[in-house]
Every structure is written in structure tokens, then in C-alpha cells.
Amino acid sequence: MILISWNIDSLNAALTGTSARAEETRKVLEKIHTERPDIIAIQETKLRATGPTKKHQEVLAEEFPEYHYVWRSSEEPARKGYAGTMYLYKKELAPQVTYPQIGAPGTMDEEGRIITLEFPKCFVTQVYTPNSGNGLKRLSERQVWDQKYLEYLKQLDQQKPVLASGDYNCAHTPIDLKHPDNNHHSAGFTDEERAGFTNLLNAGFTDTFREINGNVEGVYSWWAQRVRTAKANNSGWRIDYWLTSNRIADKVKRSEMLDTGARADHCPILLEIAL
Known part of the structure; x- marks a missing residue:
């Protein structure tokens, strides 16, 4: 089974945009398609509350004809056109789909951040974790989120193995970003966020990239768009993950990033597992 996860930074722009960046994003979607994944998880869709428009549906049907899809968007009282997630999965699959509320603070549960697919032998779930924000103004809420999300994953794991x-x-360790010393108090690399991720792993989950690739350095999944030289200099962060329940970690064959060329922001991450 091959699964790919990607923070796309606006599915609307990818499917209907005319800018150079939209073209770059579509090329990445094409690259994902060539991998023939069974499941594609997409974060930060930024779709309206009513979901994909008719035009979006037409493009998805044309570009991904062998897939069904399900989506979850930000809804009031949360911000419109914010966050959001989507799954595309092969039509021969027939998962039970849930859109969990985890008891998160503020409007986080209304921001379309989690979708879960249930299969006979496992759960496949995706998350778009809230950013702690400029000045870490959302860090305290983020810490509550991390605890609630951990409780949710543990609940799934008690029933059957999980692919998350x-x-x-969050860049978990210093080797997960290019400049750890300069970012100790930056959102995504605070002691609190890193401890939250450690708690997640300690609860019975494996960071599959590290499991397969060891302590390799200089491999990242995100490069800041606003810093023009970030991608060219590989000044990145590894903040996108494929996690598995510990008891199936030995079944992972590949856990890697897909190259996006000069396009900054997130790159897709691929998991191949023999279930």
C-alpha cells in the first residue's frame, strides 16, 4: 500500500489558479498521481464550507478519475476559507469515514483539521495541526490540542493499528531543521511543542521517516515561501510526518519526501507499507 500526504496550501489555487505557482502546484499533483498511491491525504485545502465547487469537482474527476474523495472545511464560528482537509482514495476501497471532534479549545474543532478512514485492518487518519502563531499567541491552545489529539490517536490504536x-x-529534534539554534523560541520548535510530539511517540507511535532513514540530516518537508533563498539553500524544517502504531512499524518499506523542485512551502511525503 502506498499513501501520500501533502499540505497543498490551497486546493482551490491548485485546481483553478492561473499563476506560475499554481502551475508548479499542479505539476506536483501530477507527480503524486504517477506514484499511483492508494490514498492521498491533503491538508490546508482552504475550501469554502460547502466544499469543492462544481469546477473543482470537474477537475478532480478529470485528473484523478480512479479516486473517490471526502473533505472537511472550516465552518463558522471558525474563519472561512481556512485550514481544511481532504482524502482521495482508490474507488475499490470502501472506508468508513469520520470527522472527529476531539474537544479542542477555541474554534479548532470547527477548522476542518482531522479526517479518519477506517478499514478492516487499520485506521488511516490525517491532521493539520494548529500553528502556534506569531508571537506564540496560540501556544497555550496548541498544547491543549496536542493532548486532545494524543488521546484521540490512543483511542483509535486501542481498536486497531493506526497510520497517521x-x-x-513541529520539528521534533534539532536535526529536523536547518537552524535550530536560531529558532528555539519560534513556533514549531518550542520546548512545549517538541514535548507534545515526544508524548505522542511515547504513547506507542513511530516516526516512520526516522525508523527507515535513521538520523540522516538535511532532509526537510517545508521551506518558508517568504524567504526567497530558503529552498535553494535547503534551509528547511521537517514538520510533516507519517506515524504508525509501533506494532506495525516493521511493515514500513519506504518513508520519504517527494521532490518539488524550486517550489517552496511543503513537499508531499510518501509511505509504503505492507499491510
């Missing part, structure tokens, strides 16, 4: 992916907005 997404943008976790």
Missing part, C-alpha cells in the same frame, strides 16, 4: 499523517507543525 499530516502537517504537525
